[in-house]
Amino acid sequence: MLFQVGGQGTRPTFFEMAAAQQLPASLRTALTYSLGVLALRRPFLHKILDYEDEFFGLLMMVLETHSLRTTEASFSESLYGLRRRAVEFGPCKEVVKPDSDQIRLSNLRKRQRVLSVAFLVAFPYFKSKLHSLYNKEREARLQASLWGSDNTGMDETENFLDQSRGAFSVGREISIMTHIKKKLVSIVVACYPWIHATNEGLSFSYQLLYLLDATGFYNQGLHVLGIHVCRATGQELMDSSSRISKIRSREREMLRGPPWLKATQRILLNGMYTTLDYAQTGLIAAVFFFKMMEWWYQSAEERMSSPTVYPPPPPPPPPKVAKNGIPLPLDRTTCPLCNEKWVNPSVITVSGFVFCYTCAFKYISQYKHCPVTRIPASVDQVRRLFHDL
Numbered sequence: 001m002l003f004q005v006g007g008q009g010t011r012p013t014f015f016e017m018a019a020a021q022q023l024p025a026s027l028r029t030a031l032t033y034s035l036g037v038l039a040l041r042r043p044f045l046h047k048i049l050d051y052e053d054e055f056f057g058l059l060m061m062v063l064e065t066h067s068l069r070t071t072e073a074s075f076s077e078s079l080y081g082l083r084r085r086a087v088e089f090g091p092c093k094e095v096v097k098p099d100s101d102q103i104r105l106s107n108l109r110k111r112q113r114v115l116s117v118a119f120l121v122a123f124p125y126f127k128s129k130l131h132s133l134y135n136k137e138r139e140a141r142l143q144a145s146l147w148g149s150d151n152t153g154m155d156e157t158e159n160f161l162d163q164s165r166g167a168f169s170v171g172r173e174i175s176i177m178t179h180i181k182k183k184l185v186s187i188v189v190a191c192y193p194w195i196h197a198t199n200e201g202l203s204f205s206y207q208l209l210y211l212l213d214a215t216g217f218y219n220q221g222l223h224v225l226g227i228h229v230c231r232a233t234g235q236e237l238m239d240s241s242s243r244i245s246k247i248r249s250r251e252r253e254m255l256r257g258p259p260w261l262k263a264t265q266r267i268l269l270n271g272m273y274t275t276l277d278y279a280q281t282g283l284i285a286a287v288f289f290f291k292m293m294e295w296w297y298q299s300a301e302e303r304m305s306s307p308t309v310y311p312p313p314p315p316p317p318p319p320k321v322a323k324n325g326i327p328l329p330l331d332r333t334t335c336p337l338c339n340e341k342w343v344n345p346s347v348i349t350v351s352g353f354v355f356c357y358t359c360a361f362k363y364i365s366q367y368k369h370c371p372v373t374r375i376p377a378s379v380d381q382v383r384r385l386f387h388d389l
Helices: 002-006 014-039 043-050 052-071 075-079 110-147 152-162 165-211 220-225 234-253 259-277 279-305 357-367
Strands: 082-089 103-106 227-231 345-348 354-356 382-384
Touching: 014 043, 014 052, 014 075, 014 165, 043 052, 052 075, 052 110, 052 234, 075 082, 082 110, 110 165, 110 220, 165 220, 220 227, 234 259, 345 357, 354 357, 357 382
Parallel strands: none
Antiparallel strands: 082 103, 082 227, 345 354, 345 382
């Protein structure tokens, strides 16, 4: 485990592998957010958002195919300087621990590159579609359980179709297709939680074993393909550029046709090469921009939602002594009624002046007003003060 954290040797750390695996999800969120912002000014971009899974799957297929072809690594792995290597076991095929003498690493074969694209693009696409279908069907069933289902309109429509001979066969075919579709959806909804739980459990097990240095495969997909992910050496990083230039020069030599067609094809190839070369920088910039905007708007929302702290209001002015009221003594701790030291001091809430509890209670019980301000009061408005506790 310390080896995994320290990051020595060619074996990537657990954190490098986790970051490489989570990068496509962050990239998708960033692109969706950017398109959503642009769609506010360009409504035609909503069509791309309607087919978000297909659009992102096609984009990742291009990027993953190009990355595996040129660097022998996935798009996210190449950003962290990682490379995929085929595992060739020795006589003892049960040994799967990394850095074993029974394991030899070699370059990826063509079949492994194709299957790697399938595991990196096709499986996440179908997983997203199944998840969306499961959530949609679950919400529909929940709504039906709350509001009930009204099939009256469907029954009337079916009876109307049954009246004509030609429409009967069409309605029957539609009903059969609808029935089959409902059956398939119900099977998917019933099986998806178990499939999802199994997949998550296997992923967690592989990641835990990888963290404990018990296996060299970070997930079950790499194990099925027989691929280890390793750190690229300095020489491999230098050879990547030469490999890319050789591949591109070979593709230019394979151009056929008249000179004008070759020139057009060469321009298109150069544009595609430039786009692919700057795709990593542009997409990482999009992720960074998304994170910055997320932090910015989150901070703005917190500032808007946080309660505004206003300064305390100034105290109200003291009530005025009435002309025919009892004058206040010079000593503020003396009761105005008995001119003695307070005994069980109590305040009359309508005026705020303090008296002895007995004096205030008797006076208000008899005269129904404050003895100083002559403001009407009742005995319920006499409150005991506990200033000496």
